[in-house]
Amino acid sequence: MTDRLYYHDSFLYNFDAEVRSVVETPRPALILDRTAFYPTSGGQIHDTGWLISGQEKHHVTEVVDAEDGQVVHYLEAPLKDVKPGSRIRGELDPTRRRDHMQQHSAQHVLSAAFVRLFNMPTVSFHMADDYCSIDLKIDDLDTSSLSKDQIESAEHLANEIVLENRAVDVRFVTRDEAEKLGLRKLPPTERDELRLIDIRDFDLTACGGTHVSNTGQIGSILLRKSEKVRHGYRVEFVAGGRAISTARRDFSALTEAAVLFSAHIYDVPQQARKSLDEIKSLRKQREQSQDELAAAQAAALLAETPESHDRKLVVRTFSDRDLNFLKLLAQKLTRQSPAVIALLATESPQPALVFAQSAGQPHDMGALLKETMAKLGGRGGGSKDLAQGGAPQSAGLAAALAAAAQSLAS
Numbered sequence: 001m002t003d004r005l006y007y008h009d010s011f012l013y014n015f016d017a018e019v020r021s022v023v024e025t026p027r028p029a030l031i032l033d034r035t036a037f038y039p040t041s042g043g044q045i046h047d048t049g050w051l052i053s054g055q056e057k058h059h060v061t062e063v064v065d066a067e068d069g070q071v072v073h074y075l076e077a078p079l080k081d082v083k084p085g086s087r088i089r090g091e092l093d094p095t096r097r098r099d100h101m102q103q104h105s106a107q108h109v110l111s112a113a114f115v116r117l118f119n120m121p122t123v124s125f126h127m128a129d130d131y132c133s134i135d136l137k138i139d140d141l142d143t144s145s146l147s148k149d150q151i152e153s154a155e156h157l158a159n160e161i162v163l164e165n166r167a168v169d170v171r172f173v174t175r176d177e178a179e180k181l182g183l184r185k186l187p188p189t190e191r192d193e194l195r196l197i198d199i200r201d202f203d204l205t206a207c208g209g210t211h212v213s214n215t216g217q218i219g220s221i222l223l224r225k226s227e228k229v230r231h232g233y234r235v236e237f238v239a240g241g242r243a244i245s246t247a248r249r250d251f252s253a254l255t256e257a258a259v260l261f262s263a264h265i266y267d268v269p270q271q272a273r274k275s276l277d278e279i280k281s282l283r284k285q286r287e288q289s290q291d292e293l294a295a296a297q298a299a300a301l302l303a304e305t306p307e308s309h310d311r312k313l314v315v316r317t318f319s320d321r322d323l324n325f326l327k328l329l330a331q332k333l334t335r336q337s338p339a340v341i342a343l344l345a346t347e348s349p350q351p352a353l354v355f356a357q358s359a360g361q362p363h364d365m366g367a368l369l370k371e372t373m374a375k376l377g378g379r380g381g382g383s384k385d386l387a388q389g390g391a392p393q394s395a396g397l398a399a400a401l402a403a404a405a406q407s408l409a410s
């Protein structure tokens, strides 16, 4: 078993140790007699830092809790001349350790706040590189939920506890003693000795993590997203330095949005809503205009097209109409007159074709379009009366339409 120095002092960033074993594959690693490095466990992610032997110093990239109670330190590269019995020096990345202490202690405060205020126990804790989350268990999810007011109340109480700068003590007790203490969370292990984190007169729970020594060191706790999960709600939070950097990022994003609207940041939602309403209304107006334009254009095309073989054959290539307009126009053409065949194409924004005929006409537009597309190297298809397709380029569209028209005449 590795002697875990962090159990007694979370602020110990440098230590000396003796090498117990050297691992070479698949990744270089060292096992020491004692360590201040925290291995990933209990929701908290591992420390990083350096192991130093003489003049050599290598980065500790990952720290893992092995099943036999040993802590494994993975290194970016092997330390030369280090063997069992060698003396070694360890240095933690203090910024990362302090961040983890802030997040984990914030979690204890927050979990206790949700229990005290709403009797919602925390069933799991997750620490990521940029945010943390707790899962709250809610008994009757069909009738209960986690409201915005509840989130704000829990955040308020948690920050009161931070401001009161309460002592955070570490205690070791036997399992029997622990059972009598009314812990917030009692782990299901068989271990005889339990490590307790005691936030004075607020929270007492069993935990192996690294914690601040006074709640003031947490700095602040900011609750963010909450979402329904299987047995309750997941609440994301950031504490300490993360709360500052997250608030900074939020402010930058909001400021960028506010500049676009030439508005104050607090007016961004209102401005965004206004813009969306405008877009909706403009889209409606555009649809109406397109419809009117298609109807007028269809009437003009029909007027200028002479009738032959008892029907009118409209063949037209546009330079800049979209596929939707082409379909609309084909629809108008074939409905405005009982005997019309329309072979339409557009060159941009996307080269496309639409073939249509009035109901009752004898041809097969789907087959004709497929045939034309095969020549153009595009794809498309449709029914007997209406077909559409996209071409890979605009070159050759007009010639393809002329050939299709020719085949209808023969």
Ligand SMILES: [Zn+2]
Binding pocket: 042, 104, 108, 206, 207, 208, 209
């Ligand atoms: Zn904990």
